[in-house]
Amino acid sequence: MSTEQLFEAAREAMALCYAPYSKFPVGAAIRADDGRIYKGANIENLAFPQGWCAECTAIGAMVMGGGKKIVEIAVIAEKMALCPPCGGCRQKIAEFADRNTKIYLCDEAGIGKTMTMDELLPFSFATDTIDKG
Numbered sequence: 001m002s003t004e005q006l007f008e009a010a011r012e013a014m015a016l017c018y019a020p021y022s023k024f025p026v027g028a029a030i031r032a033d034d035g036r037i038y039k040g041a042n043i044e045n046l047a048f049p050q051g052w053c054a055e056c057t058a059i060g061a062m063v064m065g066g067g068k069k070i071v072e073i074a075v076i077a078e079k080m081a082l083c084p085p086c087g088g089c090r091q092k093i094a095e096f097a098d099r100n101t102k103i104y105l106c107d108e109a110g111i112g113k114t115m116t117m118d119e120l121l122p123f124s125f126a127t128d129t130i131d132k133g
């Protein structure tokens with residue numbers, strides 16, 4: 001499974017976005033610990049805060065498909081090169097990642113920048129007080 005395939009999956013996902021309000025298509029593709037690729041696009045709503053990001057869709061697809069961990073994730077936006085995941089998505093990705101998980105920021109040509117989870121979300125919220133079992 002090459003990173004090129006992950007990039008292509010993110011681009012395919014972006015084409016399926018539902019973004020009539022922002023007109024800012026975003027796609028994400030996760031390679032999970034089960035070896036499968038899970039795709040997502042942003043899905044907006046007339047009641048604007050009810051929309052959600054491409055990364056959220058991909059994470060939902062992964063969890064429902066039986067994937068447990070994000071091994072690597074690619075993100076692409078049509079109108080922004082190397083679109084960085086928003087703050088909320090960083091926390092959501094972190095839930096299923098570890099410090100060294102790779103996040104690929106893409107443009108039309110492919111992967112343009114590779115970051116680790118630790119670089120994308122340093123000094124992140126974590127506590128042993130809440131045990132996820």
Ligand code: THU
Nearest residue numbers: 022024026042053054085086089
């Ligand atoms: N968006 C994403 O899908 N992922 C991000 O990390 C940043 C923003 C979407 C949300 C909204 O549909 C559009 O981009 C404009 O903010």
